[in-house]
Amino acid sequence: MKMESLSKYFKVLIICLLAASTHAQLELGFYAKSCPKAEQIIQKFVHEHIRNVPSLAAALIRMHFHDCFVRGCDGSVLLNSTTNQAEKDAPPNLTVRGFDFIDRIKSLVEAECPGVVSCADIIALSARDSIVVTGGPSWKVPTGRRDGVISNLSESIQNIPAPFNNFTTLQTLFANQGLDLKDLVLLSGAHTIGISLCTSFSNRLYNFTGKGDEDPSLDSEYATNLKTFKCKNINDNTTIVEMDPGSRNTFDLSYYSHVVKRRGLFESDSALLTNSVTKSLVTQLLQGSLENFYAEFAKSIEKMGQIKVKTGSQGEIRKHCALVNS
Incomplete structure (x- = not known):
């Protein structure tokens, strides 16, 4: 091989290696040899408990979402605050539920295979399994994620999409994670299950522009109904409202039906109608x-489950999901 050709070969090889290092090396059945019963243990626990508390399925998929949007899908949302305030204590995560559920699964897996299965993988697998139990879709969950050792409150505030975000902000936050407008519309579809506190959207009912007004993009009849029977004042932080009224435990298309009727609960839901691309995607899904x-x-x-994952020698396999290994 000529020197020039050899040089070109090595340049191409280096580029390929660099490219490979930036992509997650996750694989289906990653624990097949190291902990063959791991996925079965997780699935069994989820099946036994989600049937009794189906609302937890929405909580677990939300946890997966919040975890992946900050430092990638590395379980950092599970870490407790220590010398610094962790993601768990950030405003977007104060209403996240399911931490104890993940801890209980972790203890079962640790008993079977100590120090092998990451908390990050447990989140990803239990989110999928919980949705399947409720009759919703299944999806592939390649595993091999490693757990992160850093968790910062400020990063959650900066990166997690909020219910009051407009379209431009949502587009930016999703793009920052390598997700496009189609992903925005589809992942918003997870709002077909679950609940919300009034405080996540009450400004739309009582003080949208700071003048004691109502959000004009919200159907007035729906707004009146919410004010009369649910959120009776702007500071109500205890009343629970279904994100997909009448269908909160069923993973279906009715969320999008509410959105096109201007009855999406959050500003972020209504935002899907303010852009021609996302509006068209919503219409296509309904058709x-x-x-x-x-x-x-x-x-x-x-796609979301592979955002900036840690693999190989990156991060660690935590013994306890809320604590970095000592």
Whole structure:
């Protein structure tokens, strides 16, 4: 091989190696040899408990979402505050539930295979398994994530999309994670299950522009109903409202039906109608089948589950999900 050709070969090789190092090396059945019962243990626990508390499925998929949007899907949302305030104590995560649920799964897996299965993988697997139990879509969860050792409150505030975000902000926050407008629409579809406190949207009802007014993008009849029967004042932080009224435990297309009727609960829901691309995507989903929605949702959440993951020798496998190994 000529020197010039050899030099070109090595340059290409280096570029390929660098490119490979930036992509997650996750794989389906990563624990097949190191902990063959791991996924079965997680699935069994989820199946046994989500049937009794189906609302927890929404909490777990939300936890997965919040984890992946800060430092990638590395379980950093699970860490307790120590010398610094962790993600768990940031305003977007104060209403996240399921930490004890993940801890209980972790203890079972640790008993089977100490120090092998990451907390990050447990979040990803339990989110998928919980949605399946409720009759929702399934998706592939390649594993091999490692746990992060850093968790900062400020990064959660900066990176996690909020219910009051407008379209421009949502687009930016998703793009920062390598997600596009189609992913924004599909992942918003997870609002088809779950609940919210009034304080996450009460400004839309009582003080949208700071003048004691109502958000004009919200259907007035729906707003009146919320004020009369649910959120009776702007500071109500105890009343729970369904994000997808009448269908909160069913993973279906009705969320998008509410959005097009201007009855999306959050400003971030209404924002999907303010851009021609996302509005068109919502319309297409409603015109398609439930099976199509499931298939498209699976693609987006699989993509989300690989955001900036730590693999190989990066991070660690935590013994306890809330604590960095000593």
